[in-house]
Amino acid sequence: MTYKYIDVYTLIEPEVLKLRNIGVETANLDCRLLLSKSLRRRESVYNHQNIFISQSEIAKFRSLIQQRLKGKPVSRIINxxxxxxxxxxxxxxxxxxxxxxxxxxxxxxxxxxxxxxxxxxxxxxxxxxxxxxxxxxxxxxxxxxxxxxxxxxxxxxxxxxxxxxxxxxxxxxxxxxxxxxxxxxxxxxxxxxxxxxxxxxxxxxxxxxxxxxxxxxxxxxxxxxxxxxxxxxxxxxxxxxxxxxxxxxxxxxxxxxxxxxxxxxxxxxxxxxxxxxxxxxxxxxxxxxxxxxxx
Ligand SMILES: C[S@@+](CC[C@H](N)C(=O)[O-])C[C@H]1O[C@@H](n2cnc3c(N)ncnc32)[C@H](O)[C@@H]1O
CATH class of the missing domain: 3.40.50.150 (Vaccinia Virus protein VP39)
Incomplete structure (x- = not known):
C-alpha cells in the first residue's frame, strides 16, 4: 500500500472550501473529524500536523465528505x-x-x-x-x-x-x-x-x-x-x-x-x-x- 506524508491542512483545504460554499460554518472542524474517522483515530487531527495516509484512507475521507455535503451531520457520520x-x-x-x-x-x-x-x-x-x-x-x-x-x-x-x-x-x-x-x-x-x-x-x-x-x-x-x-x-x-x-x-x-x-x-x-x-x-x-x- 502506498502512503503519502502530508500536512492535514493541505489535504483538507479543498474539502473545507466545498463545505464553506454550501454554508457549513464548522467546515474546518468537520473535515478534521471526518479525516480522523477515515484514519480510524479516536483523537482529533490538527491543521498543522503531518500525517501518513494511504490512498484508500483518502478515498474514504472523500466519501465521508460527500455524505456531509448532502447534509448528514458529522455526529451521524462518525456515530x-x-x-x-x-x-x-x-x-x-x-x-x-x-x-x-x-x-x-x-x-x-x-x-x-x-x-x-x-x-x-x-x-x-x-x-x-x-x-x-x-x-x-x-x-x-x-x-x-x-x-x-x-x-x-x-x-x-x-x-x-x-x-x-x-x-x-x-x-x-x-x-x-x-x-x-x-x-x-x-x-x-x-x-x-x-x-x-x-x-x-x-x-x-x-x-x-x-x-x-x-x-x-x-x-x-x-x-x-x-x-x-x-x-x-x-x-x-x-x-x-x-x-x-x-x-x-x-x-x-x-x-x-x-x-x-x-x-x-x-x-x-x-x-x-x-x-x-x-x-x-x-x-x-x-x-x-x-x-x-x-x-
Ligand atoms: C428526546 S429523546 C432523549 C434521549 C436522551 N435521554 C438524550 O437526552 O439525548 C427521548 C427518548 O425517549 C424514548 N421514548 C419515546 N417514546 C417512548 C415511550 N413511549 N416509552 C419509552 N421510551 C420512549 C425515545 O426512544 C428516546 O430515546
Missing part, C-alpha cells in the same frame, strides 16, 4: 457525540444529544453536592444513555437504570456503559410508558426499590412542528425521540401520573421541557401528587428544567 465530559456512541435509534440537555446534569449536581452518596437513578427515555451515564461518572457510588422503548438504543447504552467502565452500575429496561402498568412492571424489575432521582428528557416537539425543523434533524433524529404528539405534551401526560409510584418520598424528579411548556407541565405534575421545587434556565435563558418533589 459519536461529546456530551458533558465524555464521548458517546450513537446509532440510528438514538437522539443526537443536545448541549441544552447538559442543564439537567448541572441542575442535579447543584442539588446533590455530596458526590460519594448512593443515588438510585432512573434515566427515563435514555437514548444514547448520555444523561444517566454522565451522572454515574459524577456519582461513583450510584446506580442507574436506563428505560427506553427502543431496544436498539439500549444496545448503544450498553456499549457506552462498557466503554466508560460503568456497566456494573447500569441496568437496561425495555418498556413503553404508553402501555398501562409500565410503572408496576418497572418497580417489579427493581424488586420494589424506588428511585432517589428520576431524570428525563422525553420527546416534546409538537408533531406539526417536526416538519419545520432543520432537514438534518428531521432526517437523522428518530421520530419517536422527537414526537410529543399534537401539543408536544403526550410523554408528560403518560409519565407524570405514574411517578409517585416509583419515586422515594424524599426523591427528586428532573424533567427537560421545550420552550414555553412550563405552565402545562407544572399543571399535570401538581394534579398527580408532585410539587414544583425549582425551574432552571438553559444558556439561552429558556426555562429548560423543572424539578419536582413529592407533595
Amino acid at each position: 459519536r457525540r461529546n456530551f458533558w465530559k465524555k464521548e458517546f456512541e450513537l446509532n440510528e435509534e438514538t437522539l443526537d444529544p443536545r448541549s441544552d440537555s447538559e442543564t439537567l446534569i448541572e441542575t442535579i449536581i447543584e442539588q446533590y453536592k455530596e458526590k460519594l452518596q448512593f443515588l438510585k437513578i432512573l434515566d427515563l427515555g435514555s437514548g444514547s444513555g448520555c444523561l444517566g451515564l454522565s451522572l454515574l461518572e459524577e456519582y461513583p457510588q450510584s446506580e442507574a437504570s436506563f428505560f427506553d422503548i427502543s431496544q436498539k438504543s439500549l444496545e448503544i447504552v450498553k456499549k457506552n456503559a462498557l466503554n466508560l467502565g460503568l456497566s456494573e452500575r447500569s441496568k437496561y429496561i425495555n418498556l413503553n410508558w404508553k402501555v398501562d402498568g409500565w410503572d408496576k412492571k418497572l418497580i417489579t424489575i427493581e424488586k420494589n426499590i424506588k428511585y432517589d432521582v428520576i431524570i428525563s428528557n422525553p420527546p416534546y416537539i409538537p408533531t406539526d412542528i417536526i416538519k419545520t425543523l432543520k432537514k438534518e434533524v428531521q432526517k437523522h433524529d428518530p421520530f419517536v425521540a422527537l414526537n410529543g404528539g399534537k401539543d408536544g405534551l403526550d410523554a408528560y401526560k403518560s409519565i407524570l401520573p405514574k411517578l409517585l409510584n416509583i419515586i422515594k418520598s424524599d426523591g427528586k424528579i428532573f424533567l427537560e421541557i421545550g420552550k414555553g411548556q412550563e405552565n402545562c407541565v407544572i399543571k399535570i405534575a401538581t394534579e398527580h401528587g408532585l410539587s414544583l421545587k425549582e425551574l432552571k434556565k438553559d444558556l439561552s435563558g429558556v426555562t429548560r428544567v423543572l424539578i419536582f418533589i413529592v407533595k
